[in-house]
Amino acid sequence: ETGVTDTTIRIGMFGPLTGPTAIGSLPLLGAAAIYKDINDAGGINGRKIELSIEDDACDPNKTISATKKLISQDQVFMIHGGWCSGTVMAIKPELARNPQLPFMVLGAASAAISTPVTANIFHPIATTAAVTRTMLDFALSKPKTQRIAIVSHSDEWGKSHITPLLDLMKAKGLEPVESVWLERGSTDATSQLLKIRAAKPDVVLAILYPPELTLYLRDANKYGIKAPTVTTQGVSIEDMVKRVGNPAATKNLFVFYPLSATLDAPKFKKWVDVYRRYYPKEPVETLSFMGMTGALAIVEAIKRSGPQLTREKFMAELNTLRDFDPGIQSGSLTFTPEVHAGISAGKMIYWPVDHPEIIDSYPAAKSQ
Amino acid sequence: MLEVRNLTVKFAGLTAVDDLSFTVNQGEVFTLMGPNGAGKTTAFNAIGGFVRPTAGHVALRGQSMAGMSPAQVAALGIRRTFQNNGILREMSVLENVLTGLELSTRSSFWGCALGAPGSARAERDATRRAREMLGQMDIAGLADRPAGDLSFGQQRLVEIARAMVAGAELIMLDEPAVGLSPGERLHLGQVLRELTAKGMTVLLVEHVQDLVMAVSDQILVLNYGKKIAQCPPSEVRNNKDVLEVYLGHA
Amino acid sequence: MFAQLIMSGIVNGSVYAVVALGMTVLYRSTTVVNFCHGEFFMLGAFAVLVAQQLFGWTYAGSIVFALAMLFLAGCAIERVLMRPLQNAPHISMAMMTVALSYLLKGISRFFYGREVKPLQPLIGGDPIEIGSVILMPQDVLIAGFSLLVVFGFFYFFQRTETGKVIQAASQTPRGASLVGINVPLLRNLMWGVGALMGAAAGILIAPNTLVYPDMGGHMLIRAFAAMTLGGFGSLPGAVAGALTLGVLENLIGGYISSSLVEITAYLVIIVVLIVRPQGIMGEWRQGRG
Amino acid sequence: MPDPILRISGVDVRYGRTLALSDIDIDLFEGEAVGLLGTNGAGKTTLLNALSGFLRPAAGELRLFGASINRCPPHVIVRRGLLHLSQERDLFGDLTVHDNLRLGSLARAAKSFDRNLERVCHYFPRLKERLRQRASTMSGGEQQMLAIGRALMAEPRVLLFDEPSAGLSPLFVQEIGAMMQALRKEGEITIILVEQNMLLAAQVIDRYYMLRAGRIVARGPASELEKDHEELAREYYL
Amino acid sequence: MDKTLSTSKETGPMTGPPGGSKRMALLALLLLLCLLPLVVNDYLQFVANTMLVYCLVAVGLNVVLGYLGQLAFANAAFFGIGAYAAGLSMVHFGLSFLWATIIGAACGGLAGCLVGLPALRVRGYYLAIITLAFGELMRWLYVHNDPVTFGSGGFNMPQIAVFGVPVDEQGKYYVFLAAVLIGVGATSLLLRSRFGRAFVAVRNNELAALSLGINVNRSKVIAFAWSGLITGLAGALYAALNGRVSPDTFGISQMLMHFAIVMIGGLGSMAGSIIGAVLLTGMPELLRNFPGLEEIVFSLLLIIVLFLMPKGISGFLAGRLPILRERLYRESKDA
Ligand SMILES: Nc1ncnc2c1ncn2[C@@H]1O[C@H](COP(=O)(O)OP(=O)(O)OP(=O)(O)O)[C@@H](O)[C@H]1O
Ligand SMILES: Nc1ncnc2c1ncn2[C@@H]1O[C@H](COP(=O)(O)OP(=O)(O)OP(=O)(O)O)[C@@H](O)[C@H]1O
């Protein structure tokens, strides 16, 4: 089989190692740490995993050539990659042209990647649909929440959240009281904030990347917007608290949390250790662990495929994965031939005083 | 052939050309003379469409040139040189002369793009004519040098060649002899004579008296934008005003 | 809301103004439009950060360090990269600044690619409320500083002999040499000053935007728009353009649509240039580009 | 004999691979005026550019007031007192006549600006009328006057004239001749004059050098130029 | 297509005076190019195809930047317009690839005309900025017109077929090669005619050009339109190449890439455009294993070329290899 020898399995990976979104290389490192860990433990069925890592710089066109290189030059067995939704969407045609090639998404969340389902694309993270559903449910768990405002980027990532979010709201008979765009690279959010303030929202759903969310939170504090801010898994709470540098501005921030526990929780130490072992210098953030479940699922499916590993067998095994939960993600992973969006649940996290806490509903009724 | 009537050009508060009228006949060399700042170049610019006259009008063969753009004037068959160098520095000498043939090269856009034979032939003809002109000006040896690398005088020669190559009806030379060596001046005089013999008309602005006296048929002397004399060269030296303001008593 | 939009617009515009002024000064004195000005902006902020974190210096010390570094960097760039090109076509010089911009960004990404660093405000304190308008102390500082810089340069170019000499040297460098002006030295200093101005703007705004390698790019386009609006090379034009742009962005975002904020700058450019090709205050001087 | 003010010895100048001047030797003594003649493209301007520091000689040496100026940038040479009036004039087109003159005096004679301004206005009354006009809108001849005036503002000790009569009316050519003579008399100015106008040259200079294709092909006293210049032209220019 | 190919063989897309040997060299090169797909894998084929597209891009930009001498930043927009026009006409109207390509090129040409108009009034850096603004405006339109342009995510192209035959990576290569031959051939013929001379004359001295009867305005519009046409064509091919069109592709970094290609290859040189395109599209692929170095290497390359080769690589080589020398004028055969 392509990419498989008696002693090795070659897996291609890609992610934004460089560029403005290079922070997205952390999930790639997390997944790579799992593979290295497996190799150090003796490999799978006598085979060790070899990685071919490509930089996509979050650029769709670069990703297309990277994918072609992985497929036809490096001859990988499968690909595990993609942190930016745009890059994964861009290679869908290429993946469709190679239906035998298994593709596991690394961290990109857009629901459109796995819905409708493509036979060889597996999506082991909470999709934007799942994320926004959780965010909305969370927002509505606050008593008497009526008025919801949205602030978002207008790029692919932003829109991949907005679309399912608006659908969900409509299904509940809700309309956002205000919906504003904040572009990437903005240096000021005054006009957006004043509009939001004027709309008097009960809660603000912010679909923003870290730099703009920082700007937003600071300005929101400045202009005295008291409504809680609920945001996506694109940011990590520790990082935001550090960046904003003003506890008053972040105490009402609630972030979708894809993991099972806070990073400092004892039960999560195992994974932090794996990561630290192989990447001691890299920052340990929520993002660092988002690729791990996918990696473990791959390892599991390879293991189940037995010594006679083929792509076909491997994908069949993936499709039988039920409630796979190594304890990293906040929910368990299930793939069926009909559903490749494997994770459908998530939690929220916030930073009440000096450490993060995971919660399910507002006001903070502690879940653990 | 060229008729200038009551031409006036004013710049904020300054009348550069003042009610100037003259007529240039076919095949003659008509010279504008006058002290510095008398308005000669400005008159040229007004005829060539580079400045808009405040009053008066200009006509070629009875056709009014009022409000024409420089390109339209050129299309009528008028070429000019510039006092301060109008060379195309980054093109070779041959290309400079070829641009002088822009209007008389009959190649079409799509013909050129698709390499149609007719257009290719037109282009080849133009090249031949340009080379002939360079030969006539005795600078064929410079043909492939970048024009910007030439000495000042050489550039003037190229510019003159470029103005003359298309066989324009009227060429206007603004101080062509500046920077030319005495030998080249003599040669320029000869070339001008040859061209007028073929029916070309020349409107000349020049301070160099050898050349002016040798080639002119008519001389018009300007001072502060006003005509103070118009006569054949032989009589200019006898005009007291002209001696006073322009030639001096040397 | 209106008053608040105007006030924040002015504060934003002030930052654009400092950036645009840095570029205008350089343009006036060398006719080069510096595409790596955004990187000077970014490096200024990074230099403060490095001085604070690596050397453990005080904030004030770090700022002085950053400004000095950037001044030297500007001079060095002129000496090493730009001077050899002084006789090359203008576009080569423009491309050199583009290359430099990539290089500086590339290098800073190499070291700080994944990081976005916070920088504390120059002056902290609680928001100041004036009627319905809320301003941070930092905002006031920004506006005040740019006002100062604007008047300083205006005086320099309009009233002093050196200012005139610089302008003369940029228009006809050969002529300037012919009257005994040390053109290379002047250029060198002006590059230093340009870089310093970029750094100053960077340091001013970094507490609001955080420090990251790409922070300069967005600023650059705003500065371009401001310069276009006011007319290239005009100092008061750059400032007026910058303030107008800052306010317009906010008003459009506030009253029309937030999706238009990002292209306000471009719309302004297009409209202004179509209506008045030389900018609002620009004299009609043909760029060499 | 006193030391020469300007000594050009064995100078070669190249444009890339082409040799534009080869083996030029000229000595210039205080208060002297030397003519540099030659056809178009002979290399006259090239020599002046080398003297004023815009071109570096490929070989040989240039000494001004006894010190080598081979590697000096133009502005240093200007400050030592050698002024070059270039063929392209190189005026500050966007500045006014007054500002052009002011900048001319800046490097060497800022203090005596008023006196020099008066002197220039005396030579060129037209400039006085137009002190506020932008240089680029002046007529060709007026620009030439301005260029000469700007050079004079620096109180030069050596003046290189590249065709000063270009574009000037006959009357003015005479005046410029007179001016150059006056300069030599009153100010001990040393002059190198490039000129196509033989009559003017003969009026001003003491000696001449004839260049052809980058070499000195003849030299002699000015008196030789006063003979029939048609013949001269034939001899040297064709 | 055949007709142009044969005529471009007759004179050769870049032949100048030396004639014979140059033509042979070009023919040999063409033959080699035709055989390339036999020896490369899909990925390398894709890289080669990208190079072909960028050859057209560089040639298109060179017309405006190198010949007309206008600092215009609109070519990334033309590129995008070509890609969107071609892609959308296939998606929305089900046009065939060839028609879509023609439409892409035509829309690029129209956009060129449109941008040429301000160029009549605005020059220098003002032109640079208004064209930059035009490009960003186009991008904004793509992002905020979801129903037509599919918004910020862009859209996938349908399967490409030529005369009903679906083409794979290899097939695209031949289609692209033909397009490059036509585009580059026609452009270089045009540039060596009076039109090309008019462009350069406008760049050197507009007043002088006017006095020679060169219609400066028309020349500018023609140059922009042609540049738009070629770049639009490239855009259409680019859409086919990637199978996906998204707005972020056509931003300022794309534009700077084009500039770098032209500057490194050589301003005002057809051969230079091609050298630059091949070099700069190849470079990122070579640097794949050194993430983070791409920008640095790219900028250093640009700096080195600006320093050591003021006329770009082609100017540098032409100094040594006469075969690369290009002239604007068309030499008469019998002279
Ligand atoms: N744009 C302008 N604005 C103001 N004054 C101008 C302008 N153009 C020309 N002038 C003035 O108009 C007068 C006539 O200029 P013009 O160039 O026609 O003179 P000329 O006769 O050609 O002189 P020369 O022999 O010195 O070239 C001059 O005094 C000049 O300063
Ligand atoms: N930048 C340059 N690059 C290459 N060759 C040049 C350059 N400048 C001048 N030349 C050549 O050098 C030679 C001497 O030029 P120079 O300008 O010194 O002549 P000149 O004697 O001043 O002539 P003129 O009387 O026409 O001004 C000429 O053949 C000219 O073509």
Ligand SMILES: [Mg+2]
């Ligand atoms: Mg004149």
Ligand SMILES: [Mg+2]
């Ligand atoms: Mg000369």
